[in-house]
Amino acid sequence: MTLSANKCQGARAKRKHMTVRTRFAPSPTGYLHIGGVRSALFNWLFAKQHGGQFILRIDDTDQQRNIEAALNPILEGFRWLGIDWDEGPQVDGPHGPYYQSQRRSKYEAAVAILLERGLAYRDFSTAEEVQAERAEAEKNQTEFIYSRRWMAESDEAAQRFEAEGRSSVVRLKMPREGQCEFVDLVRGPMRFDWSKEQDHVIQRADGTCLYHLANVVDDEDLKITHVIRAIEHLANTPRQIFIAQALGYELPAYAHLPFVAEPGSKNKLSKRKLDKYLKNPDFGTLYEYGMKVMRRLGKEPDADTFNPVIVDFYRDVGFLPEAINNYLLLLGWSLDDKTEDFTREEMIQYFSLDRVIKSPASFDPAKLLAFQQRQAGRLNPEERTEQCVRFLFEAGWVEAMPSSDMIDRITRLIQAAGDRIKIGGDILDYPEFFETEKPLEYEAKAFQKRILKPAEALPLLSSYRERLEAVSDFNASELEANLKSFVESQEIKIGQIIHALRVAVTGKAVGFGMFETLEILGRPCVLRRIDETLQYAKESMESSDS
RNA sequence: GGCCCCAUCGUCUAGUGGUUAGGACACCGGCCUUUCACGCCGGCAACACGGGUUCGAAUCCCGUUGGGGUCACCA
Secondary structure, eight states, X not given: OOOOOTTTTTHHHHSTTOOOEEEEOOOOOSSOBHHHHHHHHHHHHHHHHTTOEEEEOBOOOXXXXXHHHHHHHHHHHHHHHTOOOSBSTTTOXXXXXXXXXXXXXXXXXXXXXHHHTTSEEEEOOOHHHHHHHHHHHHHTTOOOOOOOTTEEOSHHHHHHHHHTTOOOEEEEOOOSSSEXXXXXTTTEEEEEEGGGOOOOEEEOTTSOBOHHHHHHHHHHHTTXXXXXXXXXXXXXXXXXXXXXXXXXXXXXXXXXXXXXXXXXXXXXXXGGGHHHHTXXXXXXHHHHHHHHXXXXXXXXXXXXXXXXXXXXXXXXXXXXXXXXXXHHHTSSBOSSSSOXXXXXXXXXXXXXXXXXXXXXXXXXXXXXXXXXXXXXXXXOHHHHHHHHHHHHHHTTSSOSSOOHHHHHHHHHHHHHHGGGOOSGGGGGGOGGGTOTTSOOOOOHHHIIIIIISSTTHHHHHHHHHHHHHHOSSOSHHHHHXXXXXXXXXXXXXXXXXXXXXXXXXXXXXXXXXXXXXXXXXXXXXXXXXXXXXXXXXXXXXXXXXX
């Protein structure tokens, strides 16, 4: 038998007025892989663009327990990213159930049809017997093709095998000549020899069905028109086409996406190789950033999922979902030679499968960071505050419902910070604005260089303190005018006082604009910190003298 | 190993026979500046290799090399 799928390719999809339906089918593994997100995003975009539906189907198996626990992080991840599904878990729809484990009867019915049509057969071989044939073929350096020696196509044959005490699985009776042809929407025409295909098992002795059968049946049931999935599945496509055609289904259109590769390599990005990726400087920086945020929050990250390969990581440290989406969109797809910024609407409008690149794309943490930065720059003050408040609360620096005074303070702070705060967790770099009662921790080097070393630092701070006490209105512009006049009266350069002042009131060598910093801190805090600095400097000098 | 896929700056990519091979990120200079960041200006940097086809190849063909995927009673 020769099956040529090309004429049927995408028949369902091509039918006029047929709604486009795409799907993403995660296994409940407890985490959402960044590569999976990209596949889902492409499916989602394609469906939205065509006014169709995006479906989430859960490829679980019946032996898995605790489905909910393993599924929730995945669903939450998609929700956070705004990749919503029209049908699936927690949504329902006309084609449910959306869990493979609940669809067994459908698979069994399909197997029965295949058997009846002679396109599958009961096979009474044992795993060892098939393995022996495989080994034999390998020894002779020939291609392994199952002998079908334990195939039972008649009831009599079956009874004979059963009399021997054998049990049976169901195998596909795959064609052994001809070719399977289909058009891949990303890669163009594909052609595979049927003779290279095995008689794949589709049902175990205990009656449970295997993935490929389930997959094809589900896609048919869910009226999936476009199967957009990772390249790993390309080689599986012929057998799925065989199953679909054997069952009389119209074929969906296929599109195989290149995988997301490791930073700086072409290997598939894997959750398991965190240690290896950490050696990549950019990846390491990203991970370290995450660890820093966790430390500041006093949290112990889950070693299993706190990983930049997993989408939870980004949510936990304060990335914006739009940045992730935009970055992932450009990982393997481009519109033209310059457009990089896409709103959600633009993504939907412009996405197309024919501009998906064919080769794998490495995950580049530095570029993701750049998208995050750009996206953060678009936020208005309220949104920026919103982005940070969660972290302030988790750090215990503000109440769950901050007072309006506090919100105002936070807003001014974020304004002063400007683009220094790119990621939500960045706000945690500024405890000096929140833990105002605690004594400052001075950066040793800065303290030495700006306070202790210059002979004029202490006297200047001291006399500037008098000025600050007298300032009528403790706001940035007033403070600036005041400092300028102070600088003039002292006949010094502004740098001679301002660096010392910064260390004195924040403990740090670098920070926001000086006057905004003073204003936000407020007079009492500023005066107290100058006093403390003068005191601490005195002590330091005395102890180093002795 | 069989089958299949892929190949442009470090990375993401544009490019479908004629371009000084374009952009972005990163990196390196400079400017701005109270520091840092931003911003601005500038710079470094690529067609894996070898054969064809052609007046002319990053672009088309063949081969080589390299990388990857897949070959389950996993999903």
